[in-house]
Amino acid sequence: MDAQTDRPADTVVVLDFETTGLSPNQGDRAIEIGAVLVEQGKVVARFQELMNPGFRISSFIASYTGITNSMLRNAPPCGEVMDRFADFIGDHALVAHNASFDSRFLDAELQQIGRTRSGAFACSMLVARRLYQTAPNHKLGSLVEFKRIPTDGVFHRALADSEMTAKLWLVMLEELRGEHGIDPVSFPFMQKLSRTAKGAVPRLLERAAR
DNA sequence: TGCCAGGCCCTCTTTAGGGCCTT
Numbered sequence: 001m002d003a004q005t006d007r008p009a010d011t012v013v014v015l016d017f018e019t020t021g022l023s024p025n026q027g028d029r030a031i032e033i034g035a036v037l038v039e040q041g042k043v044v045a046r047f048q049e050l051m052n053p054g055f056r057i058s059s060f061i062a063s064y065t066g067i068t069n070s071m072l073r074n075a076p077p078c079g080e081v082m083d084r085f086a087d088f089i090g091d092h093a094l095v096a097h098n099a100s101f102d103s104r105f106l107d108a109e110l111q112q113i114g115r116t117r118s119g120a121f122a123c124s125m126l127v128a129r130r131l132y133q134t135a136p137n138h139k140l141g142s143l144v145e146f147k148r149i150p151t152d153g154v155f156h157r158a159l160a161d162s163e164m165t166a167k168l169w170l171v172m173l174e175e176l177r178g179e180h181g182i183d184p185v186s187f188p189f190m191q192k193l194s195r196t197a198k199g200a201v202p203r204l205l206e207r208a209a210r
Numbered sequence: 211t212g213c214c215a216g217g218c219c220c221t222c223t224t225t226a227g228g229g230c231c232t233t
Contacts, residue, residue: 019233023215028233064233100217101232125231126218139231156233198219 007187010041010173013092013119014166016158017105018065020057024108029053030078031067033085034158036166037092041173043166047088048159051081065156079113086110091118093187097140097165099123122187124169126194130201131172140164147171181209 015035021028031053037045050067052075062068075081096102099121110116128138135146141155141164149167154160173190176182182189182205189208196204 017233021215022233025216026214028215031233061233096232098217098230098232101215104216105233123218129219129230137230195218 007093008040009093009122009185009187009190010170011039011092012095012122012169012187013037013089014095014124014162014169015089015102015106016096016161016165017102018061018067018156018158019105020053020055020061022101024105028105029055030082030105030109031057031061031072032065032158033081034160034162035085035088036159036162037088038166038170041170043163045088046159046163047085049081049084050075051078052076053078067157078109082109083113083115086113086115086117089117089119094119094121095124095165095169096121097124097161097168099125120187120191122190123194124165124172127172127190128168130193130196130198131175133198140168143168176205180205183210 013035015033017030018032019028019030030051032050035047036043050072052072056069057072103121106117125138128143132143132146136142140161144151144164147168149164149171151164152160173185176185193204
């Protein structure tokens with residue numbers, strides 16, 4: 001397996017942002033980053049830091065995340081945290097639930113400090129939409145419940161959500177290996193699966209099987 | 211004052227509209 005072009009899907013950084021809103025283009029900023037480094041299917045490192053966006057967060061965000069203005073008052077600024085986080089992710093492949101959201105914030109925050117990422121993104125939500133077409137919906141919490149993945153009951157905090165996303169990701173990889181006979185599962189295959197029309201998913205899985 | 215995300219994906223589609231998902 002080519003280390004650069006065909007990386008294994010079980011060695012990734014799974015990340016999750018809590019933010020002041022939905023769009024960095026509208027001035028929203030990150031307020032917390034959580035991530036786990038997964039190597040060969042095992043969590044080997046964790047990253048979690050609050051960061052001060054430089055303005056007060058709304059009561060909605062405080063209520064939604066449990067992160068308050070007083071918690072952020074003495075937190076380091078976004079740039080300082082993101083510089084450390086960029087070192088944490090290195091050139092690893094990246095995974096997030098609804099990756100288009102987290103990739104926008106990651107790239108916007110890195111741009112603020114003149115850094116970039118090299119790792120490609122995959123989206124656990126898009127893969128889950130293909131694999132679990134009978135799930136009631138594809139919210140992270142619903143999928144965790146659907147797959148009976150144990151949790152500590154914490155939701156909408158960055159590290160907890162990244163841990164749950166990592167567990168969901170590994171469950172999907174295990175099903176692709178065990179039930180569909182695809183081994184090894186490469187990161188590019190997961191990206192391809194996430195972009196395959198739902199009706200064509202069975203044929204893709206069949207072709208990829210041993 | 212009024213407006214305000216963006217990408218994916220389905221369908222009563224493709225010269226479009228609206229729900230889902232993330233905070």
